[in-house]
Amino acid sequence: MKTIRYHGNIRKANNRADLKKLHGKPVACIIGAGSIGQLTAELLRRKGLFKTCFIDTRIKKEKRVTCSCESINSGTTYRCSKGVYPESFVKAADLIIITVKAFSVAKIIRDIAPHLNRKTPVILMVNGFGAQEELKKLTHENRLYLASTSNGATHKKYSVFEKGLGTTYVGPLKHAKETEVIRYFVKSLPSGTYTDAIYDELLRKLAVNAVINPVTAIRNCVNAEILRDPEIIKNIITEITPVLRKLGLNDSSESLQRRVETVAANTGTNYSSMQQDYYYGRLSEIDYILGILIKKAKIYGIKTPCIDNLYQKLKNM
Numbered sequence: 001m002k003t004i005r006y007h008g009n010i011r012k013a014n015n016r017a018d019l020k021k022l023h024g025k026p027v028a029c030i031i032g033a034g035s036i037g038q039l040t041a042e043l044l045r046r047k048g049l050f051k052t053c054f055i056d057t058r059i060k061k062e063k064r065v066t067c068s069c070e071s072i073n074s075g076t077t078y079r080c081s082k083g084v085y086p087e088s089f090v091k092a093a094d095l096i097i098i099t100v101k102a103f104s105v106a107k108i109i110r111d112i113a114p115h116l117n118r119k120t121p122v123i124l125m126v127n128g129f130g131a132q133e134e135l136k137k138l139t140h141e142n143r144l145y146l147a148s149t150s151n152g153a154t155h156k157k158y159s160v161f162e163k164g165l166g167t168t169y170v171g172p173l174k175h176a177k178e179t180e181v182i183r184y185f186v187k188s189l190p191s192g193t194y195t196d197a198i199y200d201e202l203l204r205k206l207a208v209n210a211v212i213n214p215v216t217a218i219r220n221c222v223n224a225e226i227l228r229d230p231e232i233i234k235n236i237i238t239e240i241t242p243v244l245r246k247l248g249l250n251d252s253s254e255s256l257q258r259r260v261e262t263v264a265a266n267t268g269t270n271y272s273s274m275q276q277d278y279y280y281g282r283l284s285e286i287d288y289i290l291g292i293l294i295k296k297a298k299i300y301g302i303k304t305p306c307i308d309n310l311y312q313k314l315k316n317m
């Protein structure tokens, strides 16, 4: 019998499996403790259905960190201590949620694959299009899910600032069913919704990100600022609607435009993830957002001068 510090508690147990039994709640491991990862951990804590921890595949030894989350509505800050574990810990997870940038997904999948319990559900919550293909490389296809969120957040180290709560859609990558643990997860998120048509939601979110992210990055502004320029919203949406139609989404450009405006208003004080990437000189998801739309448009022979121009501007920034 040894003493292990686990999710802030000192417990006596033979191993982590025993500890999980002692805990009673399913353990959700979040890979990517950035803005959305930390916000998701806090949202799960508020509902109380999961214990959460972070996984960092770049560390060799577990560590404890002090996390804080400033809530947008109450203005209060919640603080807690949380474990950050290396990749081998995924075998103890009841649910894995990947919240890294699209370009980090391939490496994460490679890192966790050898340690993964085939029964553990994995949810990929990233913006853009392309990274979803990587998830297919994990073998247990009937446990794979995609998520699309219009929550907004920023973070500094382990402090996260909630900047707006929207809807989070979760659905199967292919053949997965809505299991109990997935139901718990969906129930834990404000406006969480399970849908079998998750690809439609990803395409709608792609439209939102194709407007808000590049424009806020180029203008170095918060999301609400774009509402002062309805022309740019209209131009981008008009151009990408036929591309999205070819990809299987039949929404009108008016309804996509309304969606952009709603998300920009709901997350008005947020700096988009792409604005933050350019501001801090980090790699951005531009190729998974505008890049993929331009590539698909070329294949279908659709001209896209407006987004070509935004893409070039961002590449030169």
Ligand SMILES: NC(=O)C1=CN([C@@H]2O[C@H](COP(=O)(O)OP(=O)(O)OC[C@H]3O[C@@H](n4cnc5c(N)ncnc54)[C@H](OP(=O)(O)O)[C@@H]3O)[C@@H](O)[C@H]2O)C=CC1
Pocket (backbone or CB within 6 Å): 031, 032, 033, 034, 035, 036, 037, 055, 056, 057, 058, 099, 100, 101, 102, 104, 107, 108, 125, 126, 127, 128, 149, 150, 151, 152, 153, 154, 155, 270, 271, 272, 273, 285
């Ligand atoms: N921020 C927002 O408001 C929203 C973001 N999104 C989307 O959510 C996804 C995540 O975005 P966001 O949270 O902003 O991104 P962040 O960059 O804030 O977070 C990503 C985190 O992943 C970490 N990471 C990188 N490699 C590894 C690894 N090997 N193991 C564990 N962690 C790793 C990064 O660490 P480090 O910093 O040390 O490299 C970082 O903390 C993106 O696709 C984004 O577009 C969706 C809706 C809103």
Ligand SMILES: CC(C)(CO)C(=O)C(=O)O
Pocket (backbone or CB within 6 Å): 127, 149, 150, 151, 152, 153, 208, 209, 212, 213, 223, 263, 267, 270, 271, 272, 273, 274
């Ligand atoms: C919802 C939104 C626009 C929030 O800022 C986002 O998805 C992002 O920043 O990447």
